[in-house]
Amino acid sequence: MLRVEGIDVFYGKVQALYHVDFEVHEGETVSIIGSNGAGKSTLMKTIMGINKTAKGSIEFKSQKINNLPTNKIVKKGLIYIPEGREIFPKMTVLDNLKMGAYSKRYSMAQMRGKLEEMFEIYPRLKERQSQLAGSLSGGEQQMLAIARGLMSTPEMIMFDEPSLGLAPVIVDEMFDTIQRIKQLLKIPIIIVEQNAYMAMKASDRTYVMEVGHIVNSGKSEKLLDSPDIKKAYLGA
Ligand SMILES: Nc1ncnc2c1ncn2[C@@H]1O[C@H](COP(=O)(O)OP(=O)(O)OP(=O)(O)O)[C@@H](O)[C@H]1O
């Protein structure tokens, strides 16, 4: 469904990605792990058209998307939930959700249906729909950021560090809801995480990034058992 082939990406003169190959198939959950500065967010942003490719190609549903403007890529059904919760703090929860659907021109009935779907995934947002988003807890803001992305009925969703800054019990909750999103929407999911254990547990396949390169990839189950991965990423 998504095929990234041999991409090079630069920030000015500094190369951030080197010949990266990356694939996501129908129905898969894929994780990308790697330490700070490895290039995980750069890869996501490049898929979304925020960074340009100097070389290589990116195809989504067999159509070339590299270097298209981000709004065109979003229209094709790809969404990205960035690191850090980018919500509108001075707007209510409900208005934040509606903003997520602005490109869709839903009818009132469709909008209501979508909101109900989000409240089914995150009942807490239903209770708090008229509260200002900025006054939600960190975990709730993360839920809102995700739900807002889902309002546009994506065909594939990419999460960048969904567990960043959350307390351990909220991290568990976060990964539970990712599973629920998967069951409910049946769309492929990409999870970028420094929490390598959780990401591998939650995914079918994993890619490992180091300084702009993909250095390893395979079934998550297998990688979880690999001595190299244990040593480098699981603190064993
Ligand atoms: N806008 C930018 N301009 C210049 N350099 C950048 C920019 N964004 C990222 N970089 C650099 O590119 C490299 C990869 O960064 P990136 O954000 O992709 O890493 P990451 O794997 O997502 O790390 P983290 O886990 O810390 O989020 C880093 O060296 C970073 O400093």
Ligand SMILES: [Mg+2]
């Ligand atoms: Mg990052």
